[in-house]
Amino acid sequence: MATSKKKVWYKVLDNKNELPEGRVKTVTAAHKGICLTHFEGKYSALDNKCPHQGGPLGEGSIENGMLRCPWHGWDFHPQTGVPPGGYDDGIETFEVKEENNAIYVGVEEEVPHETTVSDIMVETMVNWGVTKVFGMVGHSNLGFADAMKRIEQKGKLNFYGIRHEGAAAFAASAYGKLTGKPAACFSIAGPGATNMFTGMWDAKVDRAPILALSGQVATQVVGTGNFQEVDLVQAFGSVAEFNHRVQSDSRHAELMSLAIKHAILKRDVSHLTFPDEVQERKAKPHAKAKTPEKRMTTLEIAPPKEAVDDAVALIRKSKRPVIILGHGARAYKKQLAAFAESLNAPVVTTFKGKGLISDYHPLGGGVLGRSGTPIASWFMNESDLLIVFGASFSNHTGITPKKPIIQVDFDPLALSKFHKVEVAVWGEISRTLEIFEEELKSGINALDQTKEVAERWKIWKEEKAKRLLETSDNGVSSIAIFDAMNQLTPENAVMCVDVGNNAYSFGRYFESKEQDFLMSGYLGSIGFALPAAMGAWTAVGDERPVVAVAGDGGLCQYLAEITTLVKYKMPIKLIVLNNHELGKISKEQRAGEFDVWQTSLSNPNFAEFARSCGAWGKRVENQEHLKAAMEELFAENGPAVLEVITDVNLI
Structure with missing residues (x-):
């Protein structure tokens, strides 16, 4: 009965x-x-x-x-x-x-919850260390969202509801750039998923691991022109290294494991899409979540002996070696500084590698290239050997091919990518450095260039002091802003920069200490700074300050995310340079001998907007109030926005 x-x-x-x-x-x-x-x-x-x-x-x-x-x-x-x-x-x-x-x-009375496919996959995801998810819950991802809710209630996952899925992907990309580990971005089918596309490409080209999770319409209506139907596997085929539709008969825990393993080892994008009917399907009776135990190999690959021998021979005979660090060297700052000290060789960085050596280190030479300092370019031009670690040789950086080059990279396809180099060394950087240092214990002929580094900094600082005197009735100069930031920015901050004139001035004038820097490097996507700061904060929490620097054009792309800062009490400090113009584009139009056209902007009062969202906000219109306002900004405990009216011509 x-x-x-x-x-x-x-x-x-x-x-x-x-x-x-x-x-x-x-x-x-x-x-x-x-x-x-x-x-x-x-x-x-x-x-x-x-x-x-x-x-x-x-x-x-x-x-x-x-x-x-x-x-x-x-x-x-x-x-x-x-x-x-x-x-x-x-x-x-x-x-x-x-x-x-x-x-x-x-x-x-409700029956006890039965484990679903989504439960198995979310638990596997968390077991692999993906514990930060940025996204938007909607009608075609509710089953998977419900599974994440259960794991979040156990304290194993943090979900951040954003205002635009593009911000979710940028936040996850920034998290991957900073930590080397994937976070996830999450969306519904159709437009929610396609909104993530730009941030996914940002992660891909900057070699940041990322996991994209999208809902999908029910399988039975795929191909019928159903509401919000987009073939997401096909759509993301160009951006995702691992790209699969989850099916009812998939090996669900294994599929999630492979997605994350690809993201980590390939430093690339993985994408899984979940048809609506699969998300709430009951898991198979003996299905269990998986872990990464004994599923990952060490990446400490030693370079081939022949390449080591050739590199060591070049270093031994070099008188004026210069070390160049790119974003790929981010995890090895201390080892690379010690290697530079053993050679007394100046260290310069690409823009993406800014901060990999402090500008206050006796051998630190600042940023090379269009966003860089004359110190870095001077040492490159005076060198007789360039030793390049983890850099991509982009046009923006401008590493000259006219000097002998030793290039070290974990990716064999990155070696000699655009032109031949004297020695291409395929190996993991820390392992390669150990071998170099052992081989170079004797027989180094390099000159001590420490004194020259100090001399070049002296010349550059004198030049910056002259530029600091340039003022305008139209607003504050960029150099004045970054001079104040040099004095007041916390030394251990994570700093996220946008695209445009603000980024060029940032690279040139801000003097790094122990900060880390995040940017949209190869993709160069405007709007990156604010969502990236959200991703950075989820990685460091209250252990380090997080600062975002943006222009007015970039900030307006994701301006609504200030409400996200307030909702989750993210104490991010945002500095916006407001010149009412896409100044970098105006500059390019003039350089190309075009008329300046459609680059002017109509902006809100960003400080008032921030206050309306529940954040601290203040506007500065002249230089004499700048430093005091910035002190207030950094003294705030919660999210805060400092708007500075700037002169577009003083960059």
């Missing part, structure tokens, strides 16, 4: 007068959606889903004595749920009782 399930009563209205006669309302009893009606003096409870297409009956109305579905106008009796004519597609009803003027609905 079947055992009847226990009935549980849930209060759905504190006061029955909240629902007037002749009205309907959606309420919830546990997780059950209820259409509560008040008709002919009686309160009734019906299932909230219309049997036609699941329309929310609680959003409908009572017309001519019948409850009408708001989607397609199907009618039901507001007390019995029976349609006109008594057809068999009526609506389930539930008992209602009144107590102390409140309304209660009785529903069967």
